[in-house]
Amino acid sequence: MDAIDLSLVDLLRSNARLSYAELARQVGLSAPAVHERVGKLESSGVVRGYRADVEPEAIGLGVTALIGIVEDSGADSDDMLESLRVLPEIESCYFMAGVESFLLKARVGTIAELEQLIVRLNRTPGVASTRTAIALSTKWENRPQPVGPSPA
Amino acid sequence: MDAIDLSLVDLLRSNARLSYAELARQVGLSAPAVHERVGKLESSGVVRGYRADVEPEAIGLGVTALIGIVEDSGADSDDMLESLRVLPEIESCYFMAGVESFLLKARVGTIAELEQLIVRLNRTPGVASTRTAIALSTKWENRPQPVGPSPA
DNA sequence: ACTCTCCGTGGACGCCATCGACCTGAGCCT
DNA sequence: AGGCTCAGGTCGATGGCGTCCACGGAGAGT
Numbered sequence: 487m488d489a490i491d492l493s494l495v496d497l498l499r500s501n502a503r504l505s506y507a508e509l510a511r512q513v514g515l516s517a518p519a520v521h522e523r524v525g526k527l528e529s530s531g532v533v534r535g536y537r538a539d540v541e542p543e544a545i546g547l548g549v550t551a552l553i554g555i556v557e558d559s560g561a562d563s564d565d566m567l568e569s570l571r572v573l574p575e576i577e578s579c580y581f582m583a584g585v586e587s588f589l590l591k592a593r594v595g596t597i598a599e600l601e602q603l604i605v606r607l608n609r610t611p612g613v614a615s616t617r618t619a620i621a622l623s624t625k626w627e628n629r630p631q632p633v634g635p636s637p638a
Numbered sequence: 639m640d641a642i643d644l645s646l647v648d649l650l651r652s653n654a655r656l657s658y659a660e661l662a663r664q665v666g667l668s669a670p671a672v673h674e675r676v677g678k679l680e681s682s683g684v685v686r687g688y689r690a691d692v693e694p695e696a697i698g699l700g701v702t703a704l705i706g707i708v709e710d711s712g713a714d715s716d717d718m719l720e721s722l723r724v725l726p727e728i729e730s731c732y733f734m735a736g737v738e739s740f741l742l743k744a745r746v747g748t749i750a751e752l753e754q755l756i757v758r759l760n761r762t763p764g765v766a767s768t769r770t771a772i773a774l775s776t777k778w779e780n781r782p783q784p785v786g787p788s789p790a
Numbered sequence: 791a792c793t794c795t796c797c798g799t800g801g802a803c804g805c806c807a808t809c810g811a812c813c814t815g816a817g818c819c820t
Numbered sequence: 821a822g823g824c825t826c827a828g829g830t831c832g833a834t835g836g837c838g839t840c841c842a843c844g845g846a847g848a849g850t
Binding site (some may be wrong): 488531541577589630 | 733745
Binding site (some may be wrong): 669670 | 798
């Protein structure tokens with residue numbers, strides 16, 4: 487993980503479809519060298535994948551909610567995690583410090599679907615209670631913060 | 639936005655570096671047709687960009703926090719938004735229903751940096767108070783939920 | 791029926807991805 | 821010091837891909 491790797495990561499975080507040739511020009515190496523470096527970043531797990539960033543409303547996911555979950559005392563967090571993992575609406579899942587053990591970001595199409603999701607969550611073994619906050623609008627999301635040296 | 643567009647979006651959400659040729663094979667069109675469709679999805683704003691999904695710890699961003707912000711009565715939300723937007727640590731920003739007008743997801747390297755961020759936030763005009771919850775671990779994040787027809 | 795438009799196909803051409811062979815410098819052992 | 825070894829780079833070649841263009845068919849409107 488040297489400065490060139492950081493630059494590559496930065497470049498790919500801002501545009502994952504850059505060609506190896508273009509990456510090579512940006513960092514001052516040859517295309518095969520960049521190809522090998524990116525391959526290593528992928529297989530070492532630094533780069534987990536490449537995602538298109540899609541306007542959620544356009545694909546029928548206009549409702550965003552953040553849901554805190556309080557666990558039953560004595561509940562098994564791992565079992566709960568498995569129950570949460572199978573719910574596709576839960577896009578993100580954080581294990582938190584505080585009363586609420588988990589915080590979920592969920593995305594659904596309608597308020598009715600959100601209601602169903604909350605009901606399902608409250609029925610899940612180990613869940614003592616949930617607290618839902620609805621996002622009225624998303625100002626921005628997953629903005630990549632530059633981390634490398636300032637653009638080489 | 640027909641079924642083929644949805645498939646393309648799904649494919650690109652799970653792997654943004656698929657070639658047009660490969661996309662074409664998956665959806666049963668020719669490469670130029672796919673090229674044009676994806677171009678339209680981009681220029682119409684359905685596809686906002688392509689991001690590499692990077693392990694945050696690997697780039698020195700090991701601390702994730704969620705911060706709720708209560709606004710001063712009479713504060714101008716737009717001015718506040720501009721103040722928030724310039725803070726690179728704030729990866730996501732939602733305008734919420736409830737007492738806390740904004741919910742931020744911030745990522746920093748150390749607890750000390752988080753402290754600085756919180757201090758800065760509390761000094762920002764229009765901010766009445768903040769409430770910070772620290773994520774002990776991220777179980778998963780930005781998992782794309784399939785939305786199209788089941789894989790054609 | 792004619793035509794306009796949209797959206798696709800097929801062909802062509804230059805660039806890119808990717809492989810293999812070779813080069814160079816750092817570190818280390820004898 | 822000399823030389824081995826390995827990591828990590830460049831260079832060159834080739835097959836596939838991206839992308840431009842001209843062309844064609846289906847459906848709607850007049």
